[in-house]
Amino acid sequence: MQSNDVDAAAVIGKEAAYFGVPWEDAYGYAQAIKVGDTIHVSGQLSHDEKGNLIAPASLDEAGKPAEFSKMEQQMRATYANAVKLLARFGATLDNVVEETLYVLDVDAAFTAAGKVRKEAYGTARPLCASNLIGVTRLAFPKQLIEITFKAVLSGAEAKPR
Template sequence: MNQNETRKKILINPPGTEDIYRRMKFSQAVRIGDTVWVSGQVGGDEKGLVGEGIDAQARLAFKNLAHVLADTGASPADVVELMTFNTSMGDIRGFSKVRTDFIPENYPAWTAVGVKELVMPQLLVEIKATAVIGSRKAA
């Protein structure tokens, strides 16, 4: 890649997310060079059905995150920073167990923020991430 190509902003909207892009006016992710910024992913499936409880929602949110990352050429192992928005900080232990299923080693930086509510009242967690493609192994 030449210098101009590494600075080009690429909008990432995997199949099935185009309607969100049009209606809500945001991309699922943006890639510049090898860095990927992923918008908040929640615990709903492709039909918009929200999981029951923190375990199910965290698994769906990480599945959605992995889907968006795959569209950029990255994987959960390339995540260098996570930020989670949690409606109950009491759910952190349950969330953390699911997190280690998706990112089992070389843990990224992580900030957990307690919030009153998310975009839909039944949502318990939202995950936003930054990844660097090819950074799977920590030094």
């Protein structure tokens, strides 16, 4: 980060969270940013602590996902990564007010999302706005899903740590 970036972040009270995976430096971004009582979580995917994709999709000869049977596993791991990031700011999925799921196959995602979202949020009707958007590709060829989150902290949680 440049010194003027640090100064600007300090002025508006930005806090960042990282996983230490290779693409954070390669692309140049934070996994999550907290400003005031709001946490913006960048697109999460199903990676482990070293940046290896969990449940990667098999690829066809053209390098595109050949099937979408690993959607549920990838989705579950993606929510787990979001939980880790939110916890760094004293938040949980209960603080999430909006999520957007970017997927390569809407039908496979819709089928998996009902089950996985209910498990992740611990309720039959998660109290957050949710968008499911089909896209033609994601950052990594074997990736089937990416999820962004916006969370809001309550009064006690929003205080600087």
